Amino acid sequence: IDHFGFNSVKTFNQRYLIANEYWKKDGGSILFYTGNEGDIVWFCNNTGFMWDVAQELKAMLVFAEHRYYGESLPFGKNSFKDSRHLNYLTSEQALADFAELIRHLQETIPGVKNQPVIAIGGSYGGMLAAWFRMKYPHMVVGALAASAPIWQFEDLVPCGVFMKIVTSDFKRSGPYCSETIRKSWNVINQLSTTSRGLQYLTEVLHLCTPLTPRDVQHLKDWIAETWVNLAMVDYPYPSSFLQPLPAWPIKVVCQYLKNPNVSDSLMIQNIFQALNIYYNYSGEAQCLNVSTTTTSNLGSLGWSYQACTEIVMPFCTNGIDDMFEPHAWNLKEFSDECFKQWGVRPSPSWITTMYGGKNINSHTNIVFSNGELDPWSGGGVTEDLTDTLVAFTISEGAHHLDLRASNALDPISVQLARTLETKHVKNWIRDFYRSGLQH
Amino acid sequence: IDHFGFNSVKTFNQRYLIANEYWKKDGGSILFYTGNEGDIVWFCNNTGFMWDVAQELKAMLVFAEHRYYGESLPFGKNSFKDSRHLNYLTSEQALADFAELIRHLQETIPGVKNQPVIAIGGSYGGMLAAWFRMKYPHMVVGALAASAPIWQFEDLVPCGVFMKIVTSDFKRSGPYCSETIRKSWNVINQLSTTSRGLQYLTEVLHLCTPLTPRDVQHLKDWIAETWVNLAMVDYPYPSSFLQPLPAWPIKVVCQYLKNPNVSDSLMIQNIFQALNIYYNYSGEAQCLNVSTTTTSNLGSLGWSYQACTEIVMPFCTNGIDDMFEPHAWNLKEFSDECFKQWGVRPSPSWITTMYGGKNINSHTNIVFSNGELDPWSGGGVTEDLTDTLVAFTISEGAHHLDLRASNALDPISVQLARTLETKHVKNWIRDFYRSGLQH
Secondary structure, eight states, X not given: OOTTOSSOOOOOOOOEEEEOTTOOTTTOEXXXXXXXXBOHHHHHHTOHHHHHHHTTTTEEEEEEOOTTBTTBOTTGGGGGSSTTGGGGOSHHHHHHHHHHHHHXXXXXXXXXXXXXXXXXXXXXXXXXXXXXXXXXTTTOSEEEEEXXXXXXXXXXSOTTHHHHHHHHHHHHHSTTHHHHHHHHHHHHHHHTTSHHHHHHHHHHTTBSSOOOGGGHHHHHHHHHHHHHHHHHTOOSSOEESSSEEOSXXXXXXXXXOOOTTSOXXXXXXXXXXXXXXXXXXXXXXXXXXXXOSSOTTBOHHHHHHHHTTTOOOOOOBOSSSSSSOOBOOOHHHHHXXXXXXXXXXXXXXXXXXXXXXXXOTTOOOEEEEEETTOGGGGXXXXXXXXXXXXXXXXXXXXXXXXGSOOOTTOOHHHHHHHHHHHHHHHHHHHHHHHHTOOO | OOTTOSSOOOOOXXXXXXXXTXXXXXXXXXXXXXXXXXXXXXXXXXXXHHHHHHTTTTEEEEEEOOTTBTTBOTTGGGTTSSTTGGGGOSHHHHHHXXXXXXHHHHHHSTTGGGSOEEEEXXXXXXXXXXXXXXXXXXXXSEEEEETOOTTOSTXXXXXXXXXXXXXXXXXXXXXXXXXHHHHHHHHHHHHTTSHHHHHHHHHHTXXXXXXOGGGHXXXXXXXXXXXXXXXXXXXXXXXXXXXXXXXXXXXXXXXTOOXXXXXXXXXXXXXXXXXXXXXXXXXXXXXXOTTOSSOTTBOHHHHHHHHTTTOOOOOOBOSSSSSSOOBOOXXXXXXXXXXXXXXXXOOTTHHHHHHOTTOOTTOOOXXXXXXXXXXXXXXXXXXOOSSSEEEEXXXXXXXXXXXXXXXXXXXHHHHXXXXXXXXXXXXHHHHHHHHTOOO
């Protein structure tokens, strides 16, 4: 459980999945998915890219679950009990888990020892893939870090860039779409001042529980997060990542958000139609539940703790460059909330101290990919840093579209990115075998 | 105190020394000594190389004390109380301390932020310097790792190489010197079988406390460690590192160890004369104390714990390639002793998992220096690995002689090494300023 101390010898069961259908002991490779904040089976099923290239790379696929997520709970049901039990939920421990797992595979599966390992991950898992190559380059010959916002820390990028990209997605997906959303907040605020208004909101938005004055901020946060999630999964074909959705879901949503100048009541009816696309595309929901915005495959508890400790990402809005209500980044406020919830306070500069911030050019063999539609691209590496730290931008891509299985409706930009990514991976494999670095 | 967990917010005072006499804000540099297992003032006074090059490099000198040594005790007097208090004594925590300290200096001393930092260390501190460059290349542009046995782990080098080099030092320092020592163990064993013999050993060796049968193994270990220490500090001029000693102390010692075929009683008298050089060169000791072999500036408690956890170095002897009694490396036995003393068990493969073992070629800008007389060179990097991972061997050098102040009696080999080391450091500094990587 603790790689960095020797007082406790406790261990835990880490889940990992292996697919060796296409693996060849002769000249093969190991594609190692550095699991992120969720159930590894779900990530496995949403990372078709690895399955698509397995045969060409004669690759064994390994999907390693991140501690404190899915079934890899260090203290079982007590894992999230308090800050003492959560103490071992850090990126450093997770990377060490991956290192120990690779070593275990090398020592227990004949043939693995003499093969190159490539780290692959998306989002936080992409950050882990990049960091793993940086910190354990003896373990992996290279890393594919898809949609990995490794610079969404401290003041490395402007705190407003994330919401600006969300807004731009809505702006380009339908006339007056972002303007309509920008106007909607005040309509909600106005309606919230009377009990009749609150009742109207409850009814028209089909909320599962009646809205009270103290829930209004939460309702707006929930709606804003819905727009954010739509920006992340604005994929070109019907998909079911965070929720089941149609192709280009923002375009569908924006069909209901064409007119910022309608009456307050009509505005709310339109907002509901838009939300209903995201939360009820299957048509099965009886009401909308404001307590969650996403699949339960993501570990929201663990992630909330991580955001309150290491993974401190400053976000802000100003209502001008974006379609949200203005909100400055307030570390003090954030820290107090963290302390209330978890009994810990964030260390906002630690990740930069640990992983180098923008000063990472001495590393090698990392491909950073980003979708231009993806709000996380704002904190990502979108330009080549060196010959071997390269960046691919997918103009029509949302959040790690490139890691998804190939699809007939894939835009050219993601097809090209996947081809180039595969080329780099093949070069790393080739260099490994040429160098004679096998054990 | 804990960089890798957020449950405890406890801090401690880390000691560091700064010399800025020659520092220039314009075009200068920071030489950062990565402190090892002892009092930082003592290391500072024994690392004259940094002082000698300060002016040429316009350098600020920083000497950072390693946690749990000197005055940098996380829990004061309780620091070594039990494995709970010792839990934060690891190389990873120490490296993170260095990273935080550099960041602190960058943020509090105007001018530091825009200057290149170079890590310098010797022995375990040399390992830390190399590992620091490997793990935090964004913090230091390069590292000088003097006499750093980063490969004295697992089976990366033969476990007998260390004692073989000790033996070879004695062999070349006087006729029949190593043969005499090889023969001495049996003489001690023989004498130890009778109480008269034990008394003779006590008297002739001037032991402070009478020898009992159960102390005999400890006595032999203590004598063996004395020969080891002499090999480490076999410097070409009078020095006072582990003990005050004459120039080329092994030569002096070997003058008493010329004849392996003397009587048992004369053998012991000769051994005493030899030991007396090491323990009583000043002539002030009333008796020889077998409870210690070295200066109290080294933190033997902390080091014993580190050796029992992470820094697990396999040593062995066979009495043929070396002059010691045969002793195989026995991890089980070692582990049991560790558990008895500290309540912890060693993780012998962890350092290799963490720092890469021999597979470190993707790193850059590390100079490894080793003295051929130094037993630690057996576990060191003694050949160039790449263009930027280079090795210098100092044919007449003992343990990190190159880090000591320049001396009129320095052999050419160490002068040359220092010149080349300085050249590399200057190139790193030049590259830093050329790259425009200043913040």
